[in-house]
Amino acid sequence: MQAVTLGPTGTYSHRAARSVAEDVTFRESVTAIVEAVADGEAERGVVPVENSIEGSVSESLDALSRGEVAVVREVVTPIRHGLLAQSDEFSVVASHSQALAQCRDFLEREYPDVDHEAVASTARGVERAREDPTVAGIGHPATAEPDDGGVALELLAEDIQDRSSNATRFLVIAPASERTDAGGKTSIVVYPSANYPGLLLELLSAFADRDINLTRIESRPSGDRLGDYLFHVDFEAGLYEERTRAALADVEELASNGWVRVLGSYDTEHVVE
Template sequence: MVIAVLGPAGTFSHEVAVRLSGAEPLLLPTISAVFALAEKGEAIGIVPIENSEAGGVGPTLDGLCRYDVKITGECYLPIHHTLASSVSIDDVTEIYAHPQTHEQCSEAFDRLGLAVIHTSSNAASALKALENRQGAAAISDAAAEYYGIPIILRGLENNASNTTRFIRIEKSGYSGEGIIKCSILIDPEQDVPGLLHALLSPFAKRNINLSRIESRPSGRGIGSYRFFLDFESGEAAQEALNELKKAVPVREFGCYPKLVVQL
């Protein structure tokens, strides 16, 4: 089946899809479009869900809430940003960068002291730098090579261990071997004292490791949140999940393996 990712060519999503499958993916204009196609069963989606520097990726978290899909795998890609331009660093007047890239490279941008203009993707940053000869794009080495823009500065990221986690989404869940993690969405519907403790205690008392917990506004008003939880799979985890489901509405995204990215 075709693999769909956020385009255009040159995004980190594009890069990770090629590294996973060895084939060119279907490039879509938004992360929401990737979810929509996966929900129809017409594609397998690869989307970024969190970055070690900038945190959760909002459009992906919203997509998990809106669309009926399952998570069938995860992978990790080291993220390194370069500054690419047709002119030298002394002649650059502005930097084009995706908001997540800006967060991940904020210290370097502050040192450079140049105006930063946000774009919809790293690929869009590259295209803007091609349009404006005095502009520079904060992009990957692969994107710079793809669009033929000379690299004038490397290592823009705040942290050398900067990493993005991607998930594979499909219409149906994973049923193979190698499962290591499960993901759920908890929607308490109302705020009560001790809520977070009640949500986590089924896992804590069974000594189950939670690898991630993240809140996201529910859309029902200020102070109302949904919670994303990732935890290690196993029999005890299933017991904890069954206990939790008796107390609050829970949506299961499934359990899945770690995917190998060819670096």
């Protein structure tokens, strides 16, 4: 099986994708990953959707609401950040914006005068550190040693994330035709195309009345007009369950002027490396 995820080699997405497929290729954005799977260019995609410190990944939520794909698996992996550089003489720290935010307290305390540079991935930040001695990267400690014989970096500090419980949740996506009803967790996207007092309460009640636990609900702008939103909902029940089908029937009625995208049911795997 072949999977596509955020590159280059050494990103946390790459580490998660290796638990899905041996053949892993890369794209520069989550949108490109979703499009590759929807168009049949890739069998699986692995996208970060939520971090325990910084919350949801907006680009992933938006791409999933637009793409014709299914969620078939969830991978949760701990995040261990290290500070990597050619020496301790650097003036810039480069990494993905989420990684910079996850290490905010450490950077402000230890390197208050260093500039921050957001790049496409943690691995890109490490590459910047290999190329430029004035740049440090934030990434997995194992990426200090290059795979191709390039410049080795010093691991100046490790476990620099602000909380030791730091973990990221990745969703494994497949073509929409492979959506399954099996699994203990389900994700849907709801666009009510309506706005009135009590709308959100009615949406929540569809699940609460059937004793279905919501693990996440988040609103995102629809992009159609200001103040217009859609909702991403994750809950602990499979599509094969009668209570789930009844809840979704209520939700679809509430969204009769809009739409409901059922991404699928799946199970969770914890990957530690």
